[in-house]
Amino acid sequence: MPIEFMYDKNGLTAAISGEIDHHAAAEMRIMTDGELERAMPRTLTFDMRGVTFMDSSGVGLILGRARTMKRWGGRIRITAPSGRVEKMLKLSGLAPLIVKSGKEGEKNA
Amino acid sequence: MRNINNYMKITLAGYSRNESLARMCAAAFAAQLDPTVEEINDIKAAVSEAVTNCIVHGYRDTIGDIDMTLRIIDDDTVYIKIADKGVGIEDVERAMQPMFTTCPDEERAGLGFAVMESFTDSLRVHSRVGRGTTVTMLKRVQRRG
Ligand SMILES: Nc1ncnc2c1ncn2[C@@H]1O[C@H](COP(=O)(O)OP(=O)(O)OP(=O)(O)O)[C@@H](O)[C@H]1O
Ligand SMILES: [Mg+2]
Numbered sequence: 001m002p003i004e005f006m007y008d009k010n011g012l013t014a015a016i017s018g019e020i021d022h023h024a025a026a027e028m029r030i031m032t033d034g035e036l037e038r039a040m041p042r043t044l045t046f047d048m049r050g051v052t053f054m055d056s057s058g059v060g061l062i063l064g065r066a067r068t069m070k071r072w073g074g075r076i077r078i079t080a081p082s083g084r085v086e087k088m089l090k091l092s093g094l095a096p097l098i099v100k101s102g103k104e105g106e107k108n109a
Numbered sequence: 110m111r112n113i114n115n116y117m118k119i120t121l122a123g124y125s126r127n128e129s130l131a132r133m134c135a136a137a138f139a140a141q142l143d144p145t146v147e148e149i150n151d152i153k154a155a156v157s158e159a160v161t162n163c164i165v166h167g168y169r170d171t172i173g174d175i176d177m178t179l180r181i182i183d184d185d186t187v188y189i190k191i192a193d194k195g196v197g198i199e200d201v202e203r204a205m206q207p208m209f210t211t212c213p214d215e216e217r218a219g220l221g222f223a224v225m226e227s228f229t230d231s232l233r234v235h236s237r238v239g240r241g242t243t244v245t246m247l248k249r250v251q252r253r254g
Contacts, residue, residue: 021132022161023125029216053132053150055157056220064216084150091227092220 003031011043011074012036017050020058032065040072045099049080058085059092115141116180121160123168123175123193131160131177131191138179139187142250151228152187152248158221159191159244166211167195167242185250186230192243198236205234 002024004015014032018024036044044065051058066076078097081089089095117138121127135156136149144152156177163175173194180188198204204211205226210219226232229246236242 019129021125021128021157022165023128025216026125053153053157055154055161056218056224057161059218059220060216063218088154088224091223092218 002028005035007039007041010045012039012041013045013047015047015050017052019053020051020061021053021055022057025057025061028061029064032061033068036065036068040074041069042074043077044069044074045077045079047079048082048085051082051085054085054088056088056092059088059094062094062097114181116178118176118178121175121177123164123172125161125164127175128157128160128164131175132157134177135179135187135189139248139250142181142185142187144250148248148250152189155225155228155246155248156189156191158224159189159246162221162244163191163193163195163242165215165217167193167197169196171195182247185252187248187250189229189246189248190243192241194241197238197240198234198242199238201234201236 002016002018006013006015012035016028020028046062062076069076076097077099078089078094079099081098086098089098119134121131132153135152139149139152160175167173176192178190182188203209205222207223208219210217225244225246229248231247233245234242
């Protein structure tokens with residue numbers, strides 16, 4: 001499974017593993033939107049520690065989910081990006097969504 | 110070791126599952142210059158963007174051929190040419206601006222060209238409406254040891 005979903009007091013965490021390109025993003029989008037529509041969480045956290053490659057299609061995936069979450073006033077966070085993924089997030093202006101450590105993440109929740 | 114004039118040409122069918130195959134081929138070819146992991150990842154990202162554009166935009170409603178040429182030049186540079194015979198781009202300058210996309214509703218960020226530009230040393234785009242688009246990139250690899 002390219003995405004595992006987990007709930008805790010911070011809302012929904014989507015742990016992505018493998019490569020996020022245009023091909024892989026299609027299934028990830030369907031899986032995540034299914035989970036979001038069902039649960040309508042206040043916060044969606046993308047856990048990126050298992051991501052081995054990401055291009056602009058990954059940015060599109062995150063932007064699209066941010067749009068979905070907006071419908072009920074929810075928000076998006078990103079944790080544990082590799083240096084490479086962080087580079088891509090910076091290029092796209094999504095870097096402010098990164099929460100650094102688990103602790104800090106809880107504080108901000 | 111001299112790599113003068115070494116090259117590889119491949120034609121991929123424009124299926125999205127071939128995006129990862131294109132990245133792997135480019136990375137494997139570039140490996141002969143002994144690049145850093147970071148440089149390999151730059152090449153993978155740039156190739157991924159160019160090939161995805163052929164599939165998503167060039168061949169919007171069809172499946173067509175994507176030609177990828179990889180070449181070693183000047184003994185330390187990878188030349189990458191990726192071409193489609195798809196719809197072409199009307200205004201290349203506008204298309205290359207960061208955040209510009211013709212498909213916002215398909216969750217495209219408009220960042221492909223910006224990625225190619227920032228992860229390589231040179232990017233050139235040639236396109237003709239109805240004829241297709243060719244992207245040429247150069248990536249210099251640091252000499253090590
Ligand atoms: N091979 C191509 N054939 C036809 N049009 C293209 C091609 N490559 C790019 N374009 C046009 O240029 C625009 C910008 O491309 P770019 O890769 O920067 O962004 P995008 O593909 O729209 O979004 P992203 O790459 O972030 O998913 C595209 O929206 C498309 O209109
Ligand atoms: Mg693109």
